[in-house]
Amino acid sequence: MTSTDLTIAQAMLPLSDPDASLAFYRDVLGFEVRNHVEYGDMHWITVGPPGQPETSVVLYPPEATPGLTDAERGLIEEMMAKGTYAMINLSTPDVDAAFAKVQQGDVEVVQEPIDQPYGIRDCALRDPAGNMIRIQQVG
Numbered sequence: 001m002t003s004t005d006l007t008i009a010q011a012m013l014p015l016s017d018p019d020a021s022l023a024f025y026r027d028v029l030g031f032e033v034r035n036h037v038e039y040g041d042m043h044w045i046t047v048g049p050p051g052q053p054e055t056s057v058v059l060y061p062p063e064a065t066p067g068l069t070d071a072e073r074g075l076i077e078e079m080m081a082k083g084t085y086a087m088i089n090l091s092t093p094d095v096d097a098a099f100a101k102v103q104q105g106d107v108e109v110v111q112e113p114i115d116q117p118y119g120i121r122d123c124a125l126r127d128p129a130g131n132m133i134r135i136q137q138v139g
Contacts, residue, residue, distance in 0.1 A: 008055055010046070013086050013131050014076070015059040018043035020128035025059065028105030029090075039064075057088065059129075080130040083110070087132035095137035099123045102135075113137075 015021040025031045025047040034056055035046035042064050048056040062068075062076050079085035092098040095113050102125065103109065110124035110132065121137040 010056045010058050011088055012058050012060055013088060013127070014062040014080055014129055015043070015045065016077075016080060016129040018045060018059075021045060021059050022047075024105070024107075024127050025057070028102050028107060030101075031057070083126050083130045083132050085130065087134065089134045089136055091136045091138040093137065093139045095121050095123055095135055098135050 031047040037044040042061040045059040046056050108126040113123040115121050124134045
């Protein structure tokens with residue numbers, strides 16, 4: 001096996017409100033819904049960018065993680081609320097246009113588009129669960 005044999009199939013991000021997360025990823029970011037599984041009050045929602053069926057984001061209920069103690073669940077909830085538990089970087093050829101589009105939705109902006117000292121232009125926002133989303137300009 002070589003490194004070119006490996007690809008990213010799924011990334012996992014926690015959710016706290018399935019309806020708000022679904023609306024954010026589908027309606028604000030424009031991702032397609034690929035799967036939606038309910039088990040009791042818990043939801044697993046798989047979304048992904050159109051045209052990239054091999055790459056998905058699974059929004060999952062962190063309380064379903066086996067082996068977590070109540071204290072650990074509480075810490076995860078606190079970190080999610082602060083936006084320090086999970087993050088994902090997305091890319092686009094035009095970060096300013098992408099930022100203008102996502103601002104039309106109900107979005108918590110963390111950072112407007114800016115040229116970073118390490119050579120990229122990006123912006124940052126948070127999803128309804130508090131996950132940090134950075135959108136980087138590529139190309």
